[in-house]
Amino acid sequence: MPLKPIDAADAAPEVRAVFDDIKATRNVPDVNNFWKMVAHHPETLKRTWESLKEVMAPGALDPLVKEMIFVAVSVTNGCAYCIRSHEAAARKAGMTDAQFGELMAVIGMANETNRLANGYQVEIDESLK
Amino acid sequence: MPLKPIDAADAAPEVRAVFDDIKATRNVPDVNNFWKMVAHHPETLKRTWESLKEVMAPGALDPLVKEMIFVAVSVTNGCAYCIRSHEAAARKAGMTDAQFGELMAVIGMANETNRLANGYQVEIDESLK
Amino acid sequence: MPLKPIDAADAAPEVRAVFDDIKATRNVPDVNNFWKMVAHHPETLKRTWESLKEVMAPGALDPLVKEMIFVAVSVTNGCAYCIRSHEAAARKAGMTDAQFGELMAVIGMANETNRLANGYQVEIDESLK
Amino acid sequence: MPLKPIDAADAAPEVRAVFDDIKATRNVPDVNNFWKMVAHHPETLKRTWESLKEVMAPGALDPLVKEMIFVAVSVTNGCAYCIRSHEAAARKAGMTDAQFGELMAVIGMANETNRLANGYQVEIDESLK
Amino acid sequence: MPLKPIDAADAAPEVRAVFDDIKATRNVPDVNNFWKMVAHHPETLKRTWESLKEVMAPGALDPLVKEMIFVAVSVTNGCAYCIRSHEAAARKAGMTDAQFGELMAVIGMANETNRLANGYQVEIDESLK
Amino acid sequence: MPLKPIDAADAAPEVRAVFDDIKATRNVPDVNNFWKMVAHHPETLKRTWESLKEVMAPGALDPLVKEMIFVAVSVTNGCAYCIRSHEAAARKAGMTDAQFGELMAVIGMANETNRLANGYQVEIDESLK
The missing domain is CATH 1.20.1290.10 (AhpD-like)
Incomplete structure (x- = not known):
């Protein structure tokens, strides 16, 4: 009954765009389950990723x-x-x-x-x- | 009704010894209220200070x-x-x-x-x- | 070693009475594990259920x-x-x-x-x- | 702007009844501010006091x-x-x-x-x- | 010793721009102390306000x-x-x-x-x- | 990828000494996983055990x-x-x-x-x- 992670293959374009930026920024082949779950609310996904990227940068x-x-x-x-x-x-x-x-x-x-x-x-x- | 801070002048010798070590280690003229309150239980004062000194050292x-x-x-x-x-x-x-x-x-x-x-x-x- | 859930069949009458009220109020066939665990202390079961029923009502x-x-x-x-x-x-x-x-x-x-x-x-x- | 404590003199009868029970049970001349604030919601006052009295009893x-x-x-x-x-x-x-x-x-x-x-x-x- | 709130009059332009947006969005004459304190880190001020505005919108x-x-x-x-x-x-x-x-x-x-x-x-x- | 518990057989002498004291004090055949994990930092193991032993004593x-x-x-x-x-x-x-x-x-x-x-x-x- 709980939500399931959303894989890139099944994701809407605006979700896939965030996934692509995470993968490129971190140089990883796939995003973690955290992002695949938050992807259920694309606005939260985008805002959280952009905030985190800004905050955790050197x-x-x-x-x-x-x-x-x-x-x-x-x-x-x-x-x-x-x-x-x-x-x-x-x-x-x-x-x-x-x-x-x-x-x-x-x-x-x-x-x-x-x-x-x-x-x-x-x-x-x-x-x- | 709550407890009051214990000043060095009114402290038992084992409390004063800890206060002295805090002042020497940190190069400060007096200890903070935290220590003057925890001094109500001298065993906790000593153990907490010694633990903190060890943990916070470079x-x-x-x-x-x-x-x-x-x-x-x-x-x-x-x-x-x-x-x-x-x-x-x-x-x-x-x-x-x-x-x-x-x-x-x-x-x-x-x-x-x-x-x-x-x-x-x-x-x-x-x-x- | 931890406690086990108490099923209705094994429950004392005052526990079963609370279970029955939960099932009737919520229109469900069985109560959740939460209630089957709290049932180990029947007073807490009764008080918690009655409080929750009052608080969560429209x-x-x-x-x-x-x-x-x-x-x-x-x-x-x-x-x-x-x-x-x-x-x-x-x-x-x-x-x-x-x-x-x-x-x-x-x-x-x-x-x-x-x-x-x-x-x-x-x-x-x-x-x- | 925050709520103010409700004194017994200004309280509705169902609130005063709870205040009276607290004073009698604890043998105190007045109830604490906690109860005078929760009195803004008489149902919560009554439920919380009765729960606490039951739970804290010997x-x-x-x-x-x-x-x-x-x-x-x-x-x-x-x-x-x-x-x-x-x-x-x-x-x-x-x-x-x-x-x-x-x-x-x-x-x-x-x-x-x-x-x-x-x-x-x-x-x-x-x-x- | 703690930081002091930054008033609009003393604020850098990028801080004042956020203050102005808060005042316009909420239709208030001044911003709360929260914003005047977070203004010590303009990036956090801007990001937090924009996130909050998005999240709290109808x-x-x-x-x-x-x-x-x-x-x-x-x-x-x-x-x-x-x-x-x-x-x-x-x-x-x-x-x-x-x-x-x-x-x-x-x-x-x-x-x-x-x-x-x-x-x-x-x-x-x-x-x- | 997370750390693994350290068993007595694989432990450095200062870790084994703490394990032995725990077993003797509590009269148990082996120490819990908690201690086998904290053993990755022997200073924390020793300090935590000695503090706990003092604090939990009658x-x-x-x-x-x-x-x-x-x-x-x-x-x-x-x-x-x-x-x-x-x-x-x-x-x-x-x-x-x-x-x-x-x-x-x-x-x-x-x-x-x-x-x-x-x-x-x-x-x-x-x-x-």
Whole structure:
């Protein structure tokens, strides 16, 4: 009963155009299931891809750092698909095992101290205002 | 009725020892309210500080990247104190306005696409297994 | 080792009475696994069903809108079971593919802008107070 | 522009009846702002109070344990009002400073290890299935 | 130390152009603090506004329903600014007190049953696959 | 492509030492997959185990209460692995079916009332300040 992924062969022209741009930009033979599902709403597909392409491009932060930030958000939210796919993207961008290990350690500590700050109801320091 | 921050002057010796180590390690004149509140449970104070010191030390990832990951988690969780204090720490570690802007943009997009992946119930690609 | 669903045939009378009311109210031949699991605590089964029946009944909001709100919460929380079952309920209540697509788009944008508001630490406007 | 709390003096009879039951059950001179706000929707006020009264009553778990679980959820969700009010309720039910300290420590560790489990994408052990 | 809102008078031309479009589209004399803060990163300002304008426009769902979905996500995430500003937007789009009351009731129940589904580890029904 | 669990036989000496301490402390023949995955970063393995051992030890709160708090956090975060493994740990520590049922009921109610407090934007009572 859930929706099924839309393959390029069955896609409307405006969907195929986005798929083609993803494949060309990322130099991959096919797009991930994420895009094949979001393709059920072509406007969301186009807007999401163009936003992501702009946001994840090299800039003041390099692509590996951006992918690790993406992983940090996905792990905090518990999105299994996102963790899997962005861990893969981060490794493709050069993330080593040691970097992955430290990334997980920081994510874990941040989630812990966030709750200590909540639970102790810490007020913002004058020096931080 | 909530607990009050514990100042160094009123602190037990094992608390003061941790405060001293924080001040020396970070080269700051006083510790933040976070530590003065967690000091109500000296074991948690000591364990949390020692864990944080180990995790945030330079390693395979540099301290600025670690602070930005901390901000990404804190923003996703909506912890106002943590956002404020770790934004400050990231800026102290060299984060520019442009980097902050891109950090926010990546966090925003990741939170959006996490929910698109959830909502469309995307299955993990064979190539990612 | 986890608990198993309780089928009507094996259920205590007070559980069966709730199952019967769910089936009659929704005009379905059997109850979902959700209810067969919560049936392990009959008080919670009864209270949850009666609360849900009251809350989801037609009122100032129509049932389709209520089901879409339920989906929005479930997607934000990442509850896979809830997303699946309430997407099904929303479609049964008349949700079209186009409505589902827009629902996902709004959920995605809201999760993105929620984090931009957190990250930029936006203060409430005077005009909104 | 936001809604204002409804005081007993200005409340409709069905609201006042709930307020009276809260005051009698908890032996307090007035109800908290939470109830005065939810009173804007009398059905939700009545249903929420009756559900809470049933769920928080002494049973297989004692009231202090139930209040600490309430705090754990509220800290994890970052609900400032709920943390404040249920910390107060837990202290009224007998929670000591040492118990509060351990409660915070467990909440912190659970939030950390939840993310390590997510991030490392740990599969469920055969022995736990 | 945190960033300050950027007023139109002090804004770069590309920021002012977005502000002008927001004011014209919404027929308001000034933009909210949200936009004045995101204006620190003009690319994010432009992309977020254009995305939001597209997503929130009337379509298969009417604007009031979209604003209520926005509120549901914001309440679930606990974003105080977003709750305040989108409650205001929903009321401007016609939300009555009775609709607000039912909206809150549905959000509450969904958050409760999401956790019951998680906690009882409910498996997806064959009929929902 | 994801990491694989590290078995004791293939583990470095510092990893095996932690595994041995877990097995001895918990009196179990093998460690869970959680530890075999975190073992990819031996520093995180050691720090997390030692922290958890300290935090979960009997103290002002008994081990069963601590495990139930762990479950409450895990259910709220929706971490399936953590729910499964800590439900098992709580049952091993003596949790009855009736206690599990009440635990779920409290977690559910807390998640509901957290959102009602958010949505109604309840201000903290003077008596709670």
